[in-house]
Amino acid sequence: MFRTLLTASAIAVATAAALPAAAAQPVELVIQYPYGELFNETHAQIREAFAKIHPEITLTYRTPYAEYEEGTQKILREAVTNQLPDVTYQGLNRVRIMVDRGIARPLDGYIAAEKDFEAEGFHQAMYDIGTQNGHVYALPFAISLPITYWNLDLVRKAGGDPANLPTSWDGVIDMAKRIDALGPDVNGISYVWDITGNWLWQAPVFAHGGTMLTADETKVAFDGAEGKFAMQTIARMVTEAHMPNLAQADARATFAAGKTGIYVTSTSDLTKTTNMIAGKFELKTHVFPDVTPGIGRLPAGGNVVMIVSKDDAKLDAAWQYVKFVTGPEGAAIMARTTGYMPPNKKANEVYLKDFYVQNPNHYTAVSQLPILTKWYAFPGENGLKITDVIKDHLNSVVTGARAGEPDAVLADMTRDVQRLLPKK
Structure with missing residues (x-):
């Protein structure tokens, strides 16, 4: 079971994250994502939807990375110069380097503290994509084939x-x-x-x-x-x-x-x-x-979302954001505005149940999901x-x-x- 991987300290962090007082504090999150021509509209809609749920959290976006390699190189430099964003979107094949360099923050405790997470469409395969050395450091946002x-x-x-x-x-x-x-x-x-x-x-x-x-x-x-x-x-x-x-x-x-x-x-x-x-x-x-x-x-191509903030006071807010964008509503927004597939089960089964019938060209990649494997790094x-x-x-x-x-x-x-x- 996934929960057996957790440490006591990780659970303590997650428990603190659930406290109403922490959630109510005004926070600004700095976020950067790749491929503006593909994702600008996606993130504009996500910001609007997220603000309705978390008005206390302000999302500030940096100029999008031109592509995944630039995003990775930029994060590696910013880790040295102490200029990291709070949340970054990276290619699925870049989890390894972010963990090896000690940049990505683990998500195990937050995931364990969530109630009814499975009912919200989260599942083990989602955790596997962002798992390195037995811990979850990222969640998949957009999957492509x-x-x-x-x-x-x-x-x-x-x-x-x-x-x-x-x-x-x-x-x-x-x-x-x-x-x-x-x-x-x-x-x-x-x-x-x-x-x-x-x-x-x-x-x-x-x-x-x-x-x-x-x-x-x-x-x-x-x-x-x-x-x-x-x-x-x-x-x-x-x-x-x-x-x-x-x-x-x-x-x-x-x-x-x-x-x-x-x-x-x-x-x-x-x-x-x-x-x-x-x-x-x-x-x-x-x-x-x-x-x-x-x-x-x-x-499997696409990108994951990970928390890289050095400011511990922002971690709880960053988790609320990560949970939203990879949850059913955020994933459905992503699917409708791009050609990517959402890894979230509830997004596919509830929010998008008629989408693939009305858009058969989008279903081609979905039909290939049984032969999906990791993008090698x-x-x-x-x-x-x-x-x-x-x-x-x-x-x-x-x-x-x-x-x-x-x-x-x-x-x-x-x-x-x-x-x-x-x-x-």
């Missing part, structure tokens, strides 16, 4: 069947080639390979049952058949389907303008992309290709550097410079990552 977006108008023009979209990379690339052949103003496919944290590098590796490192985290494991398939597939998009190298914002805009047939990225893009399309063509989302039955998994002091090294090697393929030699690129990437792993 990789999916494919299809311009059905272009699919029809290329002779495809919108009712039977391909589920294999062979089929996807074949359709991309046919769409690309429609004319010079049309692009067959955009694969957002440079999405934060090597997420769409991990996805095709995990989908075939592979891993990033061996179980003891001493040796690269993506250099086997799974990694070769992943690297060769990305190279085929360039060499066979003539995929251009577009940054995520440009790939999204090009797809929304009706100039790209297939867009492979996170479900988090769905609401923004749908709004940008504005009915110009028929959009359909579909599953991520080639997930091997039984062993294939897909990495590399260990040690060089964890973030490894992410950059992998990105640089993938860049050499997608730019076309080394698209014709994917196996050699994988070998070089393996060598460079291996050098940066901790020595045990």
Whole structure:
């Protein structure tokens, strides 16, 4: 049971948090989150809803992090200069580094002191995502999985069947080639390979049952058949389907303008992309290709919320905020304003019970939840550097410079990552 992890001091902190006098004190919380283009409206609605419940707590937002890497680097610097916010949203794969550096505050005591928490949609899987070294340091706010977006108008023009979209990379690339052949103003496919944290590098590796490192985290494991398939597939998009190298914002805009047939990225893009399309063509989302039955998994993307305040007087208020944004009302706001999925059960079963029926494109990622796995974070002091090294090697393929030699690129990437792993 989760409660067996608790210490007496943690329970004492949580008990103090429940006292009415503490809750009534005026408090300002400083908060920072990533990806303003995706989450600004979400947090605006959350602030309004939270104020109705906790008028004594003022929420002050810093300028959003551009992306997860910037958010992590900024928190690491602010921990040194004593300029941390009170609450930060970080990528799911960044819990490890925040705990290792002693920045994230544990939530065990607060969770244990809550009554009827399970009835409010909280469950063990939510705790597991933010658990490190046996303690909960974060709760998941927004969950995403990789999916494919299809311009059905272009699919029809290329002779495809919108009712039977391909589920294999062979089929996807074949359709991309046919769409690309429609004319010079049309692009067959955009694969957002440079999405934060090597997420769409991990996805095709995990989908075939592979891993990033061996179980003891001493040796690269993506250099086997799974990694070769992943690297060769990305190279085929360039060499066979003539995929251009577009940054995520440009790939999204090009797809929304009706100039790209297939867009492979996170479900988090769905609401923004749908709004940008504005009915110009028929959009359909579909599953991520080639997930091997039984062993294939897909990495959960998205972000967690964690308390990093150095001011102990703010901890109780920060917990009230964290509890709200990950609870049913906050999670439902997040789901309606983005393409992410809420991990909170009550949000899905009560607040959003009709949402997925009315918005089937949002259900694609939900249908893939049974194959969800953790977004991998590399260990040690060089964890973030490894992410950059992998990105640089993938860049050499997608730019076309080394698209014709994917196996050699994988070998070089393996060598460079291996050098940066901790020595045990």
